Amino acid sequence: MIKVENLVKKYGETTALDGISFEIKEGKFFGLLGPNGAGKTTTISILSTILRPDSGTVRIAGFDLQKDPDQCKRNIGVVTQEIALYNKLSAFDNLMFWGGIYDVPKAELKTRISEILSLFGLTERQHDKIEAYSGGMKRRINIASAMLHRPKVLFMDEPTVGVDPQSRNLIFEVLEKLHKEGITIVYTTHYMEEAERFCDQIGIIDKGKIIAEGTLAELKKSGGIKESIAVTFNEISEEVAKKIGTFLDGEFKFTGNTLHYYSNQIKSDLGKLIVLCNDQGADISNIEIQKVNLETIFLSLTGKQLRD
């Protein structure tokens, strides 16, 4: 559905995109993750046709972005991070306008608006002005306004930022529904749990390059990161720490009063580790299992937290 090859974009001396390439198959939920300034927004801006690349090619739904931008535009919907709605107009009027500019016939558009408002639980409030809506309700309408022309590809840039739990759950329901319907979704987020929950393909971008790409399982494998057990002691002497170390056959490190023990068999090693610590007279105050997740993969690959 989307094929990106050797995309380059420079702003003066700064290289925002340094020849990135990736492919997203039809119906996939693709998460584009990266720290701030990594090139996510530039990538999305190019794919959504408002920024011209310096070089490289992009094909969306079979159309070349450079040669046929109009067809590309008709096949995409963009949910921006900022809520881009007309506050003085009602939700209905907003949706009529945003659907109308894609030439959806009026009667058909009204039907779609009715359906989408019902889906987002906003039928009752459809004739209220947007300015009277809560942040979460506005965000729901913002998403709805990008879906009225039934795009094949939906770009969603942090669609749940600043959203209340009720709206977030409704948005998640819609995302799941859209995914089931086979719409290709390109999703950027800072929320790891969202990416892990929805994305069946993840691209991690840093310094203008795609540094990892694949399913979550593939990323876990390729990163070579092991799960770990963090044992925190109330107090531990250097001598006791050394003794414990002599009995451990895997990778470990002490940071202050905390022992980090890395293993591929966390469950079976957990019991042994507790017994060992007790036998050496160490006073355990807390035990935590640190699983491999997107956050640890991201940290390992970029050296930064996802929220940096």
Added chain:
Amino acid sequence: MFRIAIKDLKLFVAEKRSMILTFIVPIPLITLFSLAFGGMGKSSDVRKLPLVVCDEDHSISTKRLVQQLDSLPQLRLFHTSLDTANDLVQKGKEDAALVFHKGFADSLEEGKNLPIELRYDKAKEVQMGMLMAVLSGNLMHLVGTKSLERKAIVRFDQQNPGMDSAMKKGVHQMIASNFGGGTSTGKSEAILTSTALSAQAEVSPGLIQAVAGTAVMMLLFSVAGLGASLLQEKEEGTLKKLLFSPLTPGNILFGKMISANIVAMTQLLIMFLFSWLAFGLDIKQNIPGLILMIIATAFACSGFGIMLASFVKTRAQVQGLTTLIVLTMSAIGGSMMPTFVMPIWMQHMAVFSVNYWSIQGFYDIYWRLKPISDPDFLMRVGMLFLIGLVLNTIAIFMFRRNILKIA
């Protein structure tokens, strides 16, 4: 494009403050300016300019001239002696004194330079500008033709001293007829009646000045606000969202232009309807002319608003620039005061403002009573369309060039 225009009009209607600023605020301003310019009601109610008259000649000619000046709707004459007149003007109690010196009638008959003098208070140059505008037109018409006619006859007699009297009489009559009248005083009065008074028949120029001047000035302010809606779209992210859609930058800008023109035309129409209902400006007398001038003015003004928004980066900048440009254009273009009271260089500058061409166009319709086919009127309409075209073209160019940056 039309969807953008309809959406913008809906937003405009939904924004009560814009509605009030566009349609309500100009009304008290028009009323205020109408009162200031003495433009209430018909021309008979116009505030008259005071003028002291001293007739040192005491001839039939001067008496007749003073009588004719006294009948002009713009003047209110006081008769007094030369000493008193000098005293009044010097003390600033009166603006000016028109003095007919001894020998006026003889000079008029002999075609010599006329001993007529206007003594005025230098501190009142603005009033003098208005007074001169009234006097120079009417006085020159009253005495100038007669004076020139006499000069031509005297010169002819000097060059042809041997011609017999019957032939001379015939030539004299030909010269007189060439000056449009003849030697009888009755015909001289007929010239006054048929020309000077006809253009001022029903309506006060002050009213036209107030209505047209204020309407155009307020229109420039409101279209600048509409232009700023483009920047509001940028700031709120909707412009970016529009660019994701199949709409082209041209579609977006043309949509804005359509809505700006509709609002501008509505605003002008309301201003003139108000002037008709409140002050008796007879807008019905030349409806096609009014419509044409409204369309041309709206086109030029909306071009100004859109152009401003196409290169300015923030709404705050628009507000600052609008105030500066609109007030400057209004000052030099005649919205704040009639151009004839301005220095000559400013009168020349006036042609660079939308206000000037529009106000002159409305003068053509309601003061000079020109038909829609009149070349001068059409020229003013054409100038407004030309200004609008230039401004809109610049706006399109700038918008297309900057669209991706401004989004």
